[in-house]
Amino acid sequence: MEYQALYRAFRPQKFSDVVGQHHVTKTLQNAIMRNKESHAYLFSGPRGTGKTSIAKVFAKALNCQFETDGEPCNECELCVSITDGSANDVIEIDAASNNGVDEIRNIRDKVKYAPAEAEFKVYIIDEVHMLTTGAFNALLKTLEEPPAHAIFILATTEPHKIPATIISRTQRFDFKSLDIEEITERLEFVAQQENTAYDRAALSYIARIAEGGMRDALSIMDQVIAFSSDEITMQDAVMITGGIERDELNEWMKFIEQKDSEAAFKKFHQMTDEGKDPTRLIHELVYFIRDVILMKHSGTISEETAFAHVEDELLYQMIDVLNDAMVSMRFSVSVSVHLEIVIVKMIRVLDAPLPAAIGSGASTEEIAELKAQLKNLEKQIAAGAAAQPKPKRPAPSRGRQSFSIESISRVLDKANKEDLVKLKDGWPGVYQYIEEKGLQSLRALIKDSEPVAASDTHVLIKFDNDVHSELINQNAEKKEELENLIPTIIGKKVQVVGVPDSSWQQVRQEYIESNRDNLQQKKEKEEKSSDIARKMFGNIVEVND
Structure with missing residues (x-):
């Protein structure tokens, strides 16, 4: 048969x-x-x-x-x-x-x-x-x-x-979705009937991937058996389903816990290059954080596990970020970009300060004492401020910046109109070229972007999305891809600097104010050159700024 x-x-x-x-x-x-x-x-x-x-x-x-x-x-x-x-x-x-x-x-x-x-x-x-x-x-x-x-x-x-x-x-x-344990027991029975050696952890993994469907679980198991020559191992199950092994996932989450965005991005691109499905990775992250929360509350978590010392409130926020990403990815052309943004958002969640009272278990007396100390400090600060002369207007606070003021200043110091005009005219061509080559992640990054300054060595790009600006400044791979395309327009190799649209006008105004004297001297020099040209050639000369 x-x-x-x-x-x-x-x-x-x-x-x-x-x-x-x-x-x-x-x-x-x-x-x-x-x-x-x-x-x-x-x-x-x-x-x-x-x-x-x-x-x-x-x-x-x-x-x-x-x-x-x-x-x-x-x-x-x-x-x-x-x-x-x-x-x-x-x-x-x-x-x-x-x-x-x-x-x-x-x-x-x-x-x-x-x-x-x-x-x-x-x-x-x-x-x-x-x-x-x-x-x-x-x-x-x-x-x-x-x-x-x-x-x-x-x-x-x-x-x-x-x-x-x-x-x-x-x-x-x-009819209800089946429990993971119910599916696992049935898979064990099938494996025994088929005289197939198996790792129970692999069967449990298949049961979780099947998401409550017995037929899906049996189909995946059938595929693993065909791939692994009549033996079901965790490594083969992960390979077939496009998932990720627990240790590798833990290593990836460690980079996020350490707020090392570059290492996290490299690990993500390594996994996608190996054929991992970004949608499956999102599901794996949700299960991983869920397991961390359960292990923390049951007291079985290891010190080597990522997020072992992260507050529960932050872990709940991470799950919300992942759930939002899953909804968005259903309607997205480039799902990998969504996962890149998820990495940045998870690091930002870890950066957000928690209210001191959460998880501290402070007593009413301790809180009252802290309030009294705070009032004392406020009085001392007020007394000190009254004795001090009125300070100059402070620079506006931006919190955690996704751009470098120094890098932007370097571009503006040597900016020229000729290169900027070339770049602006050719920018739609860059977008079209990226679209034709199928570079989906890069396409999503520069979709709502615009060159705002250019010099012999640098180009300043304004991004509507703050996250995209941060990605182009911090992700060396994406930055290099874009830098390799720009010489085809202006004929020179330059470095790309990103600035978010929400901060560009303020940064530009601050630069003008801090360099007002230099700009005035430059303007006077240009006007003087214009007067000399008119004296020499008369009014037939049209001077362009």
Whole structure:
């Protein structure tokens, strides 16, 4: 016999084979034993949780002459024919490809005929939410008053798309996602039946990746077995799923905990170069931080684990950042850029100060004493300030800057209009070139950017997004990519400096004020040169600034 995929070979044939869903199987078995079957059922829930499998088991149990306690025998002729799909009285329909009015009318015309062999004629309509409005209307009357020998089982992953008039005519069962432990135990059973060596940690990892779906777990397991020559190891499971091993993930998170953005970016690019899926990495990060929180509260965390000494409040904020990124990545062209920004945001969360009272366990007396000390300090500062002469206007505070004032000043000191005009004219061409080459992460970075100054050695680029400005200043790889494109426009190799749009006008004004004398001398020199030119050549000369 040819090889069968594991999810087909180990499909439940009895209610007792079903993993989880005890609330469904118990109810259906009791209905069969007491002869209280309904005429229509609605099975709704996530993919791969046993909806159609239970529907077929239920069809067998309804018609099996040798059923025991609501379980089919799986040996009689009728059970065998339902299992292999050859039974004429159990009709399985895929509503995704048979969703029109004509198909439902055909069912309505044939349902009135008595079953040929079985006691009940069972219609299993999978993905029923795909039916058109007309098809649902055609199904209504049949569901309301079906023949005594007909039973309808509707299965769907999206019950909210089914009209309320249909739902009200059925008994609804909501299938739940399976627990990781339930899936792991089933995978162990399958591995033992297949005589396959396995690492239980690898099976647990596969169960977590499957996200509550038994079918997905078996498919992944099948793929790992094929890859690893009949042995299931953690390394192979990680390789097949595009995930990341725990130790490697911990090393990556250590860089973030140490606020080493360059090392964190290098590690991220190394993983993506190895074929890791950015979306899968986001999920792994959420699980990692969740596990850190649980280990901290259970007292089982190791000193080598990243974030072991980070406050819970900051870890909660990190999970919020990751959840927001997951939502954004669904609609993004370049998911890797989102993950790069997530790295920066997580470091910023660690930089944010926590309120002193959080987790300190300070008593009321200690807090009162601290308040008294604070008032004393305020009085001393006020007294000292009164004795001091009025200071000059302080420079505005920017908090944690994502740019260097010194680097910007170097560009502005030697800025010239000729290179800036060339760069501005050619900037759309840079964006088009990046788009044609498929450099998605670089494209997202310079999408909302504009050159604002240029010299022989440097170029100053203004970014609408503060994070993009920080990335171009701190990520050596992205900076080098952009610097390699600019010589094609202005004909010279230059260094790129980023400035956020939110700070550019203020930085520019401060530069002008601090260099007012130099700028005035430069202007007077230019005016003097202009006067000399007019004296020599008359008014026929047009002087351009």
